[in-house]
Each structure stands twice: as C-alpha cells, then as structure tokens.
Amino acid sequence: MANPLFAPEVKHLIRENSSSGLKNFCESLNPVTVADTLCEEDFTVAEVWQVLGQTEVKTQASIFEYFPKKWQDQLIAGTGRPHIARLIEQMSHDDRVDLLRRLDANVAEALLRLVDEANRKDIAELFRYEENTIGSLMTTDYAWLPVHLTASEALSRLRQQAPDSETIYYIYILDETSRKLLGMVSLRDLILTSPQTPINKLMKVDLVSVHVDDPKEIAADILRKFDFLAIPVIDRDNRLVGIVTHDDIIDLIEAEATKAIHEQGGVGDILDSYMVASFFQVWRKRTFWLSCLFLAEMLTYNALTIFEDALEKIVVLKYFIALCIATGGNSGTQAATLVTRALALGEIGTKDWLRVLRKEMVMGIAMGTVLCGIGLIRATFVSRERLVYSDTYIAVNQWLFMLTLGIGVGLICLCGTIIGSMLPLVFKRMKIDPALASSPFVSTFVDVTGIVLFFSVAKLFLL
Amino acid sequence: MANPLFAPEVKHLIRENSSSGLKNFCESLNPVTVADTLCEEDFTVAEVWQVLGQTEVKTQASIFEYFPKKWQDQLIAGTGRPHIARLIEQMSHDDRVDLLRRLDANVAEALLRLVDEANRKDIAELFRYEENTIGSLMTTDYAWLPVHLTASEALSRLRQQAPDSETIYYIYILDETSRKLLGMVSLRDLILTSPQTPINKLMKVDLVSVHVDDPKEIAADILRKFDFLAIPVIDRDNRLVGIVTHDDIIDLIEAEATKAIHEQGGVGDILDSYMVASFFQVWRKRTFWLSCLFLAEMLTYNALTIFEDALEKIVVLKYFIALCIATGGNSGTQAATLVTRALALGEIGTKDWLRVLRKEMVMGIAMGTVLCGIGLIRATFVSRERLVYSDTYIAVNQWLFMLTLGIGVGLICLCGTIIGSMLPLVFKRMKIDPALASSPFVSTFVDVTGIVLFFSVAKLFLL
Known part of the structure; x- marks a missing residue:
C-alpha cells in the first residue's frame, strides 16, 4: 500500500539531507508503508539506513520487520554489528528468532554476543524449539498478571508493564511462583467491569491452549475455529511459555495454502515468492x-x-x-x-x-x-x-x-x-x-x- | 476441539432434565466447544433446543453462530419464528445477514418482520451490498467516539456503549454530524496514556481503510500485510459504515485458498465442505x-x-x-x-x-x-x-x-x-x-x- 508519491518525496528529502523530514516520514506513517516505500523503488542500502537512522531504534525495528527477507539480509550486511544488535533487542520476539535462524551461524553468534543479557536469554529460549513446532511460531512477549488483584490494580500493573504490542488485549493469569496458567482476562472485561472486581471472578478458566512441541498446524486449526486474537502456549507442566498471535496464523495459513497449491502443481515446496526465489x-x-x-x-x-x-x-x-x-x-x-x-x-x-x-x-x-x-x-x-x-x-x-x-x-x-x-x-x-x-x-x-x-x-x- | 467426554455428559443431563447442569454446560464452555459437542454426536434438533433453551438468548446466539450451515438451517426449521427473531437480534451483524441470505426469501422476510426495528434497519443496510464486496463481509458492530474527548472521558463512554465483542480494541473517531472517519485510537493507547490526554492528540490519522464496494480480496490483502485486528470500511463520502475483523479475514483467506485449489484441480467452485456438499x-x-x-x-x-x-x-x-x-x-x-x-x-x-x-x-x-x-x-x-x-x-x-x-x-x-x-x-x-x-x-x-x-x-x- 505504498503511496507512489512517497518514494520521490523521500529521494528529495535524502538529497536535501533533511533529518526532520525523514524522521517525520518514518514516524508518521505505518511501518508497513514505510518499508514498502523503501524497498519498492531503487533505494540503496546506504540510503535506507540514512532514512531509518533519523528515528529511534525502536521505530527502526518495527519498520525493519516488514522488509522482505532478501532486503533484510542486505541491510544487515550494510551496517555495523552493534547497530544490528540494538535493532534485534527491539524487534518482536518471534521475528528476530526467524531472522537469526536465517543468518549464517557465525554471523548470528557474533550478533548474539552483542545483544543484552535479557534479550539474549529470550532468544536462546525460542531458538530451542524445532522448526514446524508451535514453539518456533510463538512470541514470549505477552501480558500476564498474578491472580490476587482487583480490576483496577490489574490495570495499573498493566500500565507499568506497558506491553509493546497488541498482545495486551488478552492477559494471562499465572501462578506467580510456578508460572502455571490459571486463566485469562480480556482487556475488554477489565475495562467494562467495576474497579473492585477481583480478577479471579472475571477470568475465564476453560482455556483452549496449545503445547509448545505440537506441530504449527494445530495452532492454525484452533485459531481458524475459535475467533481468538491469540492462543496461550504451555509446556508439559502447564506453564505458560508464550503465545501465538492472529497475524502469525494468517501468515501460516497463507503459507500452508501456497505449499498445498505448489505440491498439487508438482512444483515441490517453494517458499520464497516467485520473483525473488533463487x-x-x-x-x-x-x-x-x-x-x-x-x-x-x-x-x-x-x-x-x-x-x-x-x-x-x-x-x-x-x-x-x-x-x-x-x-x-x-x-x-x-x-x-x-x-x-x-x-x-x-x-x-x-x-x-x-x-x-x-x-x-x-x-x-x-x-x-x-x-x-x-x-x-x-x-x-x-x-x-x-x-x-x-x-x-x-x-x-x-x-x-x-x-x-x-x-x-x-x-x-x-x-x-x-x-x-x-x-x-x-x-x-x-x-x-x-x-x-x-x-x-x-x-x-x-x-x-x-x-x-x-x-x-x-x-x-x-x- | 469438543472434548469427547462432553457429549455423553450432556446426554445424561438431558435425560435427567437438569436445567442447571445444561445451563452450566452452555455458559461455562467456549461457544465453539458447545456447538461442536452438540453437532458432533447425534443429538436431535429438539434436544439441541432443549439444551440451548436453558440459557439466555444472547448465549444461544453466540453458540448458534458456530453450528455448521446445514445444522443452522435444521435448527431454524425446528423452533418457532419469534424465537429465531430474538436469536437474530443477538447474533453478530455479519453472521445474521449471511444466514438470512441463505434462507428462502419468504422465510427471511417473515423472520425480518418479527425483528425489532433497530436490528431490522441494520440488517437491511448490510443486505444492500452485493456478495463478493467488502460490504457483504463487514459488520456494523464497531466502537466509535467523537473527537473532543479526553482519554478518561473516552473510557467512560466506552463503558456505556459496552460493545458486544472484541471490536472494542480499535475505536474509530468520527465527526459526530457527518460520521466521517477522522482517525482511530486503540484501547491499548487509551489505557496507557494519562487520563487527561485529549484523544485528538492520541489518535492515528494515517488510516488504512477500504471502500464498501471494493471486492472482498482487497480487505484480505491489507489485513495480510498490515497486522491489524480490523480495517475500517468507508463509503464514497469517507463516512465509516462498518469494519472487517481479523476472524472473517481468516475465513476468507481459507475460502480463497480452497477455491484456488479446487479450480486448479478442475473441480469448479465447491464452497461447502466435502462431507456436507450436495x-x-x-x-x-x-x-x-x-x-x-x-x-x-x-x-x-x-x-x-x-x-x-x-x-x-x-x-x-x-x-x-x-x-x-x-x-x-x-x-x-x-x-x-x-x-x-x-x-x-x-x-x-x-x-x-x-x-x-x-x-x-x-x-x-x-x-x-x-x-x-x-x-x-x-x-x-x-x-x-x-x-x-x-x-x-x-x-x-x-x-x-x-x-x-x-x-x-x-x-x-x-x-x-x-x-x-x-x-x-x-x-x-x-x-x-x-x-x-x-x-x-x-x-x-x-x-x-x-x-x-x-x-x-x-x-x-x-x-
């Protein structure tokens, strides 16, 4: 959905070296639109970094996630590793693991060494799961609360956590010591109830969850059937380890359909898009x-x-x-x-x-x-x-x-x-x-x- | 995901004529699970209504929506029209139009006459849009606010509207007289900001929207690309007329893939599932x-x-x-x-x-x-x-x-x-x-x- 007028405008801003103009371009538009604009026309890698460099790393990361894989790889080659490490720290937890899996093992290791400890641990955690399992699809970026709060206490805790993404809409209720999944409240229910309601009265306990080692397709089947925004992922001990979100499921359903169509056409399994596949x-x-x-x-x-x-x-x-x-x-x-x-x-x-x-x-x-x-x-x-x-x-x-x-x-x-x-x-x-x-x-x-x-x-x- | 143990249990409750047991079955489980249980085993239409009859019409409607089409048709034939009219009043705005489109025109008209005026008008509104347009996919059940509020005023207004579904997470900002779409705030931003923030400082104005007469696929393309929960649908005068939600897009992407696969297999366009298609x-x-x-x-x-x-x-x-x-x-x-x-x-x-x-x-x-x-x-x-x-x-x-x-x-x-x-x-x-x-x-x-x-x-x- 890149507006065809954006690219010449950005080119112009680059020539003018207008920091404020480029910053505004990165921050006022949807990250998808920004990424689309910068990869559709023939911007050089250096120019893309010049544009992204005007905004904070967090925004850079949200734009970077929407570049096609090939572009991501070129962009990584075109800037310093400490910069990429900062970017990785800000990327969504599932996307950055996909990226690191794709990179050369030595490069990935070198980058990981530059990432701060909390993020490195989180990446290592997700790296463990085999491809094609739900573990490889999930993100560890979810909102959770202990069970003993009231609705208003819950809201102020959420304000402190200030989770990054839309994953705030489903809040999982965990046992604080064991991290076992006890239930879920939706942000909607928290808002609509009276502030004094204890969340254990509010929470749903009949949760549909998936297991971290299950094949990906199971998550797709469930989200297709139940109209959830996300599904909790648990380990063998019923501990919450992550969530799978609706947008990743849409991508998965799409990829599954492409795979089915390609196999039906006797092409085998070509995952990259037609024009960029090797x-x-x-x-x-x-x-x-x-x-x-x-x-x-x-x-x-x-x-x-x-x-x-x-x-x-x-x-x-x-x-x-x-x-x-x-x-x-x-x-x-x-x-x-x-x-x-x-x-x-x-x-x-x-x-x-x-x-x-x-x-x-x-x-x-x-x-x-x-x-x-x-x-x-x-x-x-x-x-x-x-x-x-x-x-x-x-x-x-x-x-x-x-x-x-x-x-x-x-x-x-x-x-x-x-x-x-x-x-x-x-x-x-x-x-x-x-x-x-x-x-x-x-x-x-x-x-x-x-x-x-x-x-x-x-x-x-x-x- | 119907638990195989539920069906015998429900059978037992029916035999015992246990109102409270059946009510609890309908209300404590996810509607998808309830519908799955009641249509998987060989319950009669009368038995299904006996089960559903123990709970309020709103819950009945949310369960009814998840029955397969064939079952829905049989259930409609198996109860009085006033009952169905109450059910239709409580169903989601898009699902009920799909249902009425499928029914015999005379039956649909007779039912509509029994539906209250507000809902009848809403149905007539959605009925106008041709199949395959975004209009036929959207729901009119969205949350909206005028532009001049603060975050805390916005939240208390939302509590009054108490919208039915998860559509509360994106709140559209409209001009009160013209209903023109001015922007959007997410519930997340409303919660995380300070209560005095005016929503016109908070709202996103660079909105990606779709036109009500556009083909359905456009909505799918956008939601696939941007990871939104919903997309606003506008008419020619930029007035908000509805939204398309992520769950309907998942169904659409699924149906598109099936269509592509069937056409590729030289089958033509068979939309019903394999076992129930005529x-x-x-x-x-x-x-x-x-x-x-x-x-x-x-x-x-x-x-x-x-x-x-x-x-x-x-x-x-x-x-x-x-x-x-x-x-x-x-x-x-x-x-x-x-x-x-x-x-x-x-x-x-x-x-x-x-x-x-x-x-x-x-x-x-x-x-x-x-x-x-x-x-x-x-x-x-x-x-x-x-x-x-x-x-x-x-x-x-x-x-x-x-x-x-x-x-x-x-x-x-x-x-x-x-x-x-x-x-x-x-x-x-x-x-x-x-x-x-x-x-x-x-x-x-x-x-x-x-x-x-x-x-x-x-x-x-x-x-």
Missing part, C-alpha cells in the same frame, strides 16, 4: 519433480507394449490414447483435489475412508455415465478409413467400436475417481503428505490404468 | 468440467491425424504418445501453478509478463536439457523389433531415434513451461480467473502442443 533452487526442485514424473510415466510405454497386439492390429486405437489418458488424469485429479483439501481442513480423516469410497464410487458412476454418452457420440464421427484392422483392411464393427470408446471412457472415469480419492488417504495413513497425491502424481498413476482399461475393453469387443 | 451440485460441477476437458482433449485426435503418415509408418512412435503428453502437461502445470499463485498473492501482475517470460524460458531450457538427457538414455532401451518402419520392416536409425526422443521431450518441456506461464497472465488480462488456467486446462492445451512437437521432430529426423 533460480538454482527452483530449477532443482522443478527438475526433480519433472524427472520423477517422467520416469514414472515411462510405465505407459510398458502398458502399451502389453497391448501390442490390439494396438498394432486395430488402426484407430492409437488415435485415442491421448484422450483416454487425459480422462483418467482429469477425473483422478478432481477426486484427489477434493479429498486432499478436505483432509487439510480436517473435514475428513483416514477413518472416513469407507464413506469417501462409497461417495466417490457413486460419483464416478454418475460422471462416467455422462462421459460414456459423449464417447458413444464421438465414436460415430471416426472416419471409415481408420476403422479397419491393419493386417486385413477389413472394417471394424462401428457399433462395437462405439461401445469400446463409451464403456472405456466411462470405466476410466470411474477408476480415476476411485484411485484419486483413495490415494491421498493411503498417503496420509502412511504418514506421507497427502498433497503429494494430488495432480501430477495421481495423473501418472491413473494414466497407466487408463491405458490398461481402454485396451482391455478394446480387446474384449474388437479382437 | 451430491447433485458437486456432480454437476465435476461433470461439467470433465466434459469440457474431454471435449477439448478430442483435439489430440485431430493432432494425431495430422501426423498420420509418421504415426502409421514408424511403429515405435505410438508407444511414446502418452509419455510426451504427460511431459507437456506436467511442465505446463508447474509453470501455471507458480504464476497463478504469484498472481493471487500479488507478487506479480500482468505488467510483469516479459520478466516472467524471460525467466520461464531460461527455466524451460534448463529443465528441458535434463529431460532431453533422460530421453536420450531411454531411447537406447527400445527393443529392436519396434524400431522399424511398418511398411518395409527396415530398421529405424537408432541414433536418429535417440535424437528424436531427446529433442522432442526437451522441446515439449520448454513449450509447456512457456505456455503454462503465459496462459494465467493472458487470462488475467482478459479478466478471466487465472486459476482456471492451471492444471487441467493448461494440460489440455499443452497435450496438443506436445503431440505436434514430438511428431514434427520425428518427421524431420526419421521420415
């Missing part, structure tokens, strides 16, 4: 998948050789290989897509396989019937000179050929649907990512089936 | 797409007949039709997937077509080279008896056949990549949903290209 890495992933699929598709050659007799004898069949394969691939992809997405959203699980199978069998028959009809009609348009046996040039019976194409296509559609719907469930059961069963993989699987079905029907009716 | 509607959509793709794939027949001479003369070619087609389809799908997703996330636009083309051409060459190599190797494994001309049984030159397969496959990969990357951009330019250009559609397009390329190379080298 060419070599993208090439490696795409080539890997294309080659795997290419090798798998070689099975179609073998399937065709099995039906060599029919293929060589009945001239017309080879012209329909492509159509049969595509029908299988499309019906398989449809079913796999629906089932994979339903699995991802938790609408179904592997235990529902029988219900899915029944549903998709009926669907496959209902769709196959329509395609069978179209196939029957299409068969009547095949020119007579192709409807012959290659060795004798005797005509193939047109009615039987119509039946071959119609029934062949119908069966392929039915089988494609069944295989496509079952494969993601089988993958899930085998603890393989079911998204891999969508699109290209299932197509390859069904292509061979399509050939086998079509030629089997052809042999039955025409040989 | 069989007939799903059948209609899937059959429609399968039939369209089937008809389009018939072009492969025509493409093959163009190369009838080569196909009939060189025995081996027909065995590689499937492999060639699949290679084109897979490389096309990859490129289309990446470009479509990048378009959806706003990482690229149609203006970037030349950069995308250049990138994908280089990528297509780099990937095609690898596939060409695999193709060359694969060609050496073809049995001698198939490497002949069908009319003379003279052997085909094996080196030339290797070149045919290698170069053919490489070219198909390159063309698939180029077509796959350009098609979504062309669609976008023509104002067609670019997601339609992914997977099955692009495959069909590329299948024909694959046949033409492979047989052209074959004719060049082998005929």
Whole structure:
C-alpha cells in the first residue's frame, strides 16, 4: 500500500539531507508503508539506513520487520554489528528468532554476543524449539498478571508493564511462583467491569491452549475455529511459555495454502515468492519433480507394449490414447483435489475412508455415465478409413467400436475417481503428505490404468 | 476441539432434565466447544433446543453462530419464528445477514418482520451490498467516539456503549454530524496514556481503510500485510459504515485458498465442505468440467491425424504418445501453478509478463536439457523389433531415434513451461480467473502442443 508519491518525496528529502523530514516520514506513517516505500523503488542500502537512522531504534525495528527477507539480509550486511544488535533487542520476539535462524551461524553468534543479557536469554529460549513446532511460531512477549488483584490494580500493573504490542488485549493469569496458567482476562472485561472486581471472578478458566512441541498446524486449526486474537502456549507442566498471535496464523495459513497449491502443481515446496526465489533452487526442485514424473510415466510405454497386439492390429486405437489418458488424469485429479483439501481442513480423516469410497464410487458412476454418452457420440464421427484392422483392411464393427470408446471412457472415469480419492488417504495413513497425491502424481498413476482399461475393453469387443 | 467426554455428559443431563447442569454446560464452555459437542454426536434438533433453551438468548446466539450451515438451517426449521427473531437480534451483524441470505426469501422476510426495528434497519443496510464486496463481509458492530474527548472521558463512554465483542480494541473517531472517519485510537493507547490526554492528540490519522464496494480480496490483502485486528470500511463520502475483523479475514483467506485449489484441480467452485456438499451440485460441477476437458482433449485426435503418415509408418512412435503428453502437461502445470499463485498473492501482475517470460524460458531450457538427457538414455532401451518402419520392416536409425526422443521431450518441456506461464497472465488480462488456467486446462492445451512437437521432430529426423 505504498503511496507512489512517497518514494520521490523521500529521494528529495535524502538529497536535501533533511533529518526532520525523514524522521517525520518514518514516524508518521505505518511501518508497513514505510518499508514498502523503501524497498519498492531503487533505494540503496546506504540510503535506507540514512532514512531509518533519523528515528529511534525502536521505530527502526518495527519498520525493519516488514522488509522482505532478501532486503533484510542486505541491510544487515550494510551496517555495523552493534547497530544490528540494538535493532534485534527491539524487534518482536518471534521475528528476530526467524531472522537469526536465517543468518549464517557465525554471523548470528557474533550478533548474539552483542545483544543484552535479557534479550539474549529470550532468544536462546525460542531458538530451542524445532522448526514446524508451535514453539518456533510463538512470541514470549505477552501480558500476564498474578491472580490476587482487583480490576483496577490489574490495570495499573498493566500500565507499568506497558506491553509493546497488541498482545495486551488478552492477559494471562499465572501462578506467580510456578508460572502455571490459571486463566485469562480480556482487556475488554477489565475495562467494562467495576474497579473492585477481583480478577479471579472475571477470568475465564476453560482455556483452549496449545503445547509448545505440537506441530504449527494445530495452532492454525484452533485459531481458524475459535475467533481468538491469540492462543496461550504451555509446556508439559502447564506453564505458560508464550503465545501465538492472529497475524502469525494468517501468515501460516497463507503459507500452508501456497505449499498445498505448489505440491498439487508438482512444483515441490517453494517458499520464497516467485520473483525473488533463487533460480538454482527452483530449477532443482522443478527438475526433480519433472524427472520423477517422467520416469514414472515411462510405465505407459510398458502398458502399451502389453497391448501390442490390439494396438498394432486395430488402426484407430492409437488415435485415442491421448484422450483416454487425459480422462483418467482429469477425473483422478478432481477426486484427489477434493479429498486432499478436505483432509487439510480436517473435514475428513483416514477413518472416513469407507464413506469417501462409497461417495466417490457413486460419483464416478454418475460422471462416467455422462462421459460414456459423449464417447458413444464421438465414436460415430471416426472416419471409415481408420476403422479397419491393419493386417486385413477389413472394417471394424462401428457399433462395437462405439461401445469400446463409451464403456472405456466411462470405466476410466470411474477408476480415476476411485484411485484419486483413495490415494491421498493411503498417503496420509502412511504418514506421507497427502498433497503429494494430488495432480501430477495421481495423473501418472491413473494414466497407466487408463491405458490398461481402454485396451482391455478394446480387446474384449474388437479382437 | 469438543472434548469427547462432553457429549455423553450432556446426554445424561438431558435425560435427567437438569436445567442447571445444561445451563452450566452452555455458559461455562467456549461457544465453539458447545456447538461442536452438540453437532458432533447425534443429538436431535429438539434436544439441541432443549439444551440451548436453558440459557439466555444472547448465549444461544453466540453458540448458534458456530453450528455448521446445514445444522443452522435444521435448527431454524425446528423452533418457532419469534424465537429465531430474538436469536437474530443477538447474533453478530455479519453472521445474521449471511444466514438470512441463505434462507428462502419468504422465510427471511417473515423472520425480518418479527425483528425489532433497530436490528431490522441494520440488517437491511448490510443486505444492500452485493456478495463478493467488502460490504457483504463487514459488520456494523464497531466502537466509535467523537473527537473532543479526553482519554478518561473516552473510557467512560466506552463503558456505556459496552460493545458486544472484541471490536472494542480499535475505536474509530468520527465527526459526530457527518460520521466521517477522522482517525482511530486503540484501547491499548487509551489505557496507557494519562487520563487527561485529549484523544485528538492520541489518535492515528494515517488510516488504512477500504471502500464498501471494493471486492472482498482487497480487505484480505491489507489485513495480510498490515497486522491489524480490523480495517475500517468507508463509503464514497469517507463516512465509516462498518469494519472487517481479523476472524472473517481468516475465513476468507481459507475460502480463497480452497477455491484456488479446487479450480486448479478442475473441480469448479465447491464452497461447502466435502462431507456436507450436495451430491447433485458437486456432480454437476465435476461433470461439467470433465466434459469440457474431454471435449477439448478430442483435439489430440485431430493432432494425431495430422501426423498420420509418421504415426502409421514408424511403429515405435505410438508407444511414446502418452509419455510426451504427460511431459507437456506436467511442465505446463508447474509453470501455471507458480504464476497463478504469484498472481493471487500479488507478487506479480500482468505488467510483469516479459520478466516472467524471460525467466520461464531460461527455466524451460534448463529443465528441458535434463529431460532431453533422460530421453536420450531411454531411447537406447527400445527393443529392436519396434524400431522399424511398418511398411518395409527396415530398421529405424537408432541414433536418429535417440535424437528424436531427446529433442522432442526437451522441446515439449520448454513449450509447456512457456505456455503454462503465459496462459494465467493472458487470462488475467482478459479478466478471466487465472486459476482456471492451471492444471487441467493448461494440460489440455499443452497435450496438443506436445503431440505436434514430438511428431514434427520425428518427421524431420526419421521420415
């Protein structure tokens, strides 16, 4: 949402060396807008630091967080380490850990040595958690209070804590010595109640929380379902160790969708955005998948050789290989897509396989019937000179050929649907990512089936 | 997150006819958990109303909102209209409009007549906005204040308004007569500042807002980028008409991802969840797409007949039709997937077509080279008896056949990549949903290209 007018204005302020103008630019606009402006146009790293340098480190940090990763890396290389250490001290607790994870281990260590002790401890704490766990997603920057206060005491304590961010809206109530999570009050409830109300009367105790070692997706599932601003994260002893906030969940849901779409498109897992992803890495992933699929598709050659007799004898069949394969691939992809997405959203699980199978069998028959009809009609348009046996040039019976194409296509559609719907469930059961069963993989699987079905029907009716 | 123990317990309370037990169940748990419990096990509609009837209508409404649509419809049919009217008065402003839109027009009108005037006016207001606009997504339930107050006056006014929901955290500052949006203060800032601070010193004026007639996606894009809890929605005269909240955006992002995935899988736009979607509607959509793709794939027949001479003369070619087609389809799908997703996330636009083309051409060459190599190797494994001309049984030159397969496959990969990357951009330019250009559609397009390329190379080298 960078206003296109900001960039020339900032350029002008840089030329004029106007400290106050640049300070005002950094402080009066939303940090997202500032970051957007400074990375969209071709500012140099030195110029960006010149602009940011006019404001205090806290504001710098809030802007810095919204730069794309590549820019962040360049900016870090373009200034002194003590400066970066001050920045890290002011960054949000989860974002700075992401940043340090991304940096070269030596650089990260050198930077950490310059960070003050409290922040260094907090970073070390979050660093412990493995990627893909809720621990790697959470922030330790939350508001908490002991249980024995009244609403007005709670408010004045909060004023002292003055938490940095919007995480002030949910306040967790902890046992002071054990840090065990006892309950939660919302800032709304604190404001609306009378000042003398004790917070243990006000707090919710039926809390939905997540475990720090759980996979990230669980946090997303909960926040999607309950409309919370944040979810408390606890350790094995029910101690509060952090919170996961709504904005990180939005990013996670987005990233999950991209991953699902990429896997479905046979691209593998490309996390960086299209224009900035490394060419070599993208090439490696795409080539890997294309080659795997290419090798798998070689099975179609073998399937065709099995039906060599029919293929060589009945001239017309080879012209329909492509159509049969595509029908299988499309019906398989449809079913796999629906089932994979339903699995991802938790609408179904592997235990529902029988219900899915029944549903998709009926669907496959209902769709196959329509395609069978179209196939029957299409068969009547095949020119007579192709409807012959290659060795004798005797005509193939047109009615039987119509039946071959119609029934062949119908069966392929039915089988494609069944295989496509079952494969993601089988993958899930085998603890393989079911998204891999969508699109290209299932197509390859069904292509061979399509050939086998079509030629089997052809042999039955025409040989 | 329904605890599996709740359902039997509730069943027991129903049998015991324990009003206080059921009331406690409804009021002590999160509404999501209550709704989950009551719809997961096989409770009857009458039983659900018996449970909900023990608590006040406001709590009923907050639970009712979390029932799946199908259940909501059944529950509405299972109680008196005056009861539903009271429920509607207490529901969130956006959810109740969604509900009324879904109901039969006569039922909706009859219900509306029973709703009190203020709520009826509010519903009519939101009803005006077309689906897919921000107006249809927003709620009119927001907190606002005039500009001339101090922080402590603001807080006591808020206590009087006592807004229903978490929308209290962002308070919009309006001109009292024109309702024009002047700025915003957060509850956090109101709490942390000294009580005498005038709110016009405290408020942010550089607000990011959306227009009520804009498409929904714009609200999602903004909330994804800025980590707001809500975005103000204004009309043409800059008057505040509503807000869009983070939880509705999460649902929207989720639904957008499902739509993209379904379109990519050639399923069409199935919005209901897998297990509850109407069989007939799903059948209609899937059959429609399968039939369209089937008809389009018939072009492969025509493409093959163009190369009838080569196909009939060189025995081996027909065995590689499937492999060639699949290679084109897979490389096309990859490129289309990446470009479509990048378009959806706003990482690229149609203006970037030349950069995308250049990138994908280089990528297509780099990937095609690898596939060409695999193709060359694969060609050496073809049995001698198939490497002949069908009319003379003279052997085909094996080196030339290797070149045919290698170069053919490489070219198909390159063309698939180029077509796959350009098609979504062309669609976008023509104002067609670019997601339609992914997977099955692009495959069909590329299948024909694959046949033409492979047989052209074959004719060049082998005929």
